[in-house]
Amino acid sequence: MARHVSRRETLAGVGIAALSAGCLDRTRNIAGRDRSSQLTLEINAPPADRDPNAIRIARHLAENLNAVGIDARINTLGLTDLRRKVLINHNFDVYVGQFREAEPFDPDAMYAFTHSQFVAESGWQNPFGFTDINGTDELLASQRRTGGDERREAVEDLQRTLCELQPFTVVAFPDPLTAVREDRFENWTNRQPLSVGGLLGVERVDAGDGDADGTGTESGDGTAAGETTAGDDETTAGDNETTAGDDETTAGDNETTANGLIGDNPFTDSGDEEGDSATLRLVTTDERITQNWNPIAAEYRRYGTFTSLLYDRLALVEDGEIIPWLAAGWERVGDSGIEVSLRDVDWHDGKPVTAEDVAFTYEFLQDTSMGTTESPVPTPTFRGRVSAVDEATAVDEITVRLTLDGVNDAVGVRALQVPILPKHIWEERTDVATIAGFEVDAETTEAVVTNNEDPIGSGPVRFVEASPEESVAFERNPDHFLVRADDGDDSTGDAMDPLAGIPERFRGKPAFDRLEIEVMGSDIAAVQAVGDGFADATVSNLGPDAVPRIGREADARLVTGRSGGFYHVGYNTRRAPLSNPRFRGVLASLIDKRSLVDIAFDGYAEAAASPLAAAPEWVPSDLQWGDGETDPVHPFVGEPGSLDAETARDRLREAGYRFDEEGRLIAPGA
Numbered sequence: 001m002a003r004h005v006s007r008r009e010t011l012a013g014v015g016i017a018a019l020s021a022g023c024l025d026r027t028r029n030i031a032g033r034d035r036s037s038q039l040t041l042e043i044n045a046p047p048a049d050r051d052p053n054a055i056r057i058a059r060h061l062a063e064n065l066n067a068v069g070i071d072a073r074i075n076t077l078g079l080t081d082l083r084r085k086v087l088i089n090h091n092f093d094v095y096v097g098q099f100r101e102a103e104p105f106d107p108d109a110m111y112a113f114t115h116s117q118f119v120a121e122s123g124w125q126n127p128f129g130f131t132d133i134n135g136t137d138e139l140l141a142s143q144r145r146t147g148g149d150e151r152r153e154a155v156e157d158l159q160r161t162l163c164e165l166q167p168f169t170v171v172a173f174p175d176p177l178t179a180v181r182e183d184r185f186e187n188w189t190n191r192q193p194l195s196v197g198g199l200l201g202v203e204r205v206d207a208g209d210g211d212a213d214g215t216g217t218e219s220g221d222g223t224a225a226g227e228t229t230a231g232d233d234e235t236t237a238g239d240n241e242t243t244a245g246d247d248e249t250t251a252g253d254n255e256t257t258a259n260g261l262i263g264d265n266p267f268t269d270s271g272d273e274e275g276d277s278a279t280l281r282l283v284t285t286d287e288r289i290t291q292n293w294n295p296i297a298a299e300y301r302r303y304g305t306f307t308s309l310l311y312d313r314l315a316l317v318e319d320g321e322i323i324p325w326l327a328a329g330w331e332r333v334g335d336s337g338i339e340v341s342l343r344d345v346d347w348h349d350g351k352p353v354t355a356e357d358v359a360f361t362y363e364f365l366q367d368t369s370m371g372t373t374e375s376p377v378p379t380p381t382f383r384g385r386v387s388a389v390d391e392a393t394a395v396d397e398i399t400v401r402l403t404l405d406g407v408n409d410a411v412g413v414r415a416l417q418v419p420i421l422p423k424h425i426w427e428e429r430t431d432v433a434t435i436a437g438f439e440v441d442a443e444t445t446e447a448v449v450t451n452n453e454d455p456i457g458s459g460p461v462r463f464v465e466a467s468p469e470e471s472v473a474f475e476r477n478p479d480h481f482l483v484r485a486d487d488g489d490d491s492t493g494d495a496m497d498p499l500a501g502i503p504e505r506f507r508g509k510p511a512f513d514r515l516e517i518e519v520m521g522s523d524i525a526a527v528q529a530v531g532d533g534f535a536d537a538t539v540s541n542l543g544p545d546a547v548p549r550i551g552r553e554a555d556a557r558l559v560t561g562r563s564g565g566f567y568h569v570g571y572n573t574r575r576a577p578l579s580n581p582r583f584r585g586v587l588a589s590l591i592d593k594r595s596l597v598d599i600a601f602d603g604y605a606e607a608a609a610s611p612l613a614a615a616p617e618w619v620p621s622d623l624q625w626g627d628g629e630t631d632p633v634h635p636f637v638g639e640p641g642s643l644d645a646e647t648a649r650d651r652l653r654e655a656g657y658r659f660d661e662e663g664r665l666i667a668p669g670a
Helices: 016-021 052-067 079-089 109-114 136-145 148-165 196-201 248-262 273-277 305-310 355-366 409-415 523-531 544-552 581-588 593-599 645-654
Strands: 026-029 040-045 071-076 094-099 168-174 177-180 279-284 315-318 321-324 327-333 337-342 389-396 399-404 461-467 471-476 514-519 557-560 566-571 605-607 642-644
Touching: 040 052, 040 079, 052 071, 052 094, 052 566, 052 593, 052 645, 079 094, 109 136, 109 148, 136 148, 148 581, 168 581, 168 593, 177 523, 177 544, 196 305, 196 315, 279 523, 305 461, 305 471, 321 327, 337 355, 355 389, 355 399, 399 409, 523 544, 544 557, 566 581, 581 645, 593 605, 642 645
Parallel strands: 040 071, 040 094, 279 514
Antiparallel strands: 026 071, 094 566, 168 566, 168 605, 177 557, 315 321, 327 337, 337 399, 389 399, 461 471, 471 514
């Protein structure tokens, strides 16, 4: 008779017990005894105090793996170590993480995530070591080079292939949750308030009309500025994750902690009421922004809001509108060229931004060693974008020509959205990395792993100071093109307008003179800081346990929307038996996505099978997840909340795997 694992058994680790995984760098053997011939899989995940959603998914999977005879062990790591372990060292079996992508979610986001060839070694580019099976690379290339129905067909076939082969299992798309208050700053977008566009779109409540806010512009046109994200700038603080507060007792403890933290204003007291009102104060539970400002760091993977405020990009995309940003404009040259003209911009150290910096950036992101190593060392971030550019050449001081690799317009626009780096600083970071106390198995460079202390960009904010793991402060860049006075002749018209193409709501921004980010110990403490007036908004995506607290704070409101970032379980396909697609398919069927959405995410998420579910117009009907339905490709083995362990074992036997007399899955070669 098939044994069903009950909802209580299966999800026991999804709630309160998840907090026990909060210690860093600790490996827990869930089985609790030596099983030398049994298959053992280590599941790597951030701890509960950094991402409770991830640890709940990990514990859920571990419970079900153990139920079918696989010895599952959870290894909790800090987010930085986890990403380096996966993206650089490739030293893992399974991991739980969140792929982050901003709106508009273009299918080309899958290029860097799944393409098998970026350098000579197959599978080096994607985290999974996933090699070209069933023409995946061809489909990825086709969706780049075609348009219309032909591109749509390639994208649909790509999704079907990824769902069938399961190099990773999509679990759910969480709703981004943010707490804001509006007594000092308003116009918080209702979708992505902590994107670059969202932060640049906020207005000072006391600004009034004209330049009473000190920005030199009117307060805007009344629209909800930044209604979508800034191109690929991640919502909230890039990889800033959710925190703990998984149960009422912990919430109570966190509340006490919060009272201790914010009894006195933790932020810098300017001693000047007017000056203080010009400071935008944010709170986060992720301390990385207080010690790492590297826009291409491996641990960020996707694009942090604050590094994007430090480093300009050639273009910004918001609500489907392509906005020339660092670029004053561009035009097509021949079939594959784009000639970009730059605005008059300086780096934060006063040196001018030139076309040579732009050309260097594209070459550097493709190979951070700049040809000094045997094989190229690209950045873990932005690979897909820069791979669309064959060559970048400085035509003159303010003009750069990008030669595209035969890609369509959508991919070409994505190629314009990378952080432009100062050559005079980053060209010194090409050496092979040697990190004290950190083992690097794969060849990488200083550029990829440096914390980038004292960052020098060209963006609308400049770095001021930081106390590691406590706080960081930025200031408005008075020399940025958004705020610099137009000293040209009005008679020249828009052609000479230094802000040509910039929407009115961004002109003269940011509305704040200073930006301070304070680290809090929990979601509850962060929300209370907002409610008590010591902060204007939370930075990290809040966990669902914080939602009731927001409702109890009279001066705070919840901002939520849809995210392109999906939680997933990633498999190291370089290792047996994870190299077998049939084995990965069985593992995918052990994940009860509907129950996880209900229990782990408290309903603030949507289960999905396709990694493109955030852009449903791209998802074919056979991969869509309807209300009350289950995974259309690898349905959960059992009923929601109840695993059918025996059926799962039968599927493993059908795939060629053996069990011993005690029901333990025998490791390959044992």
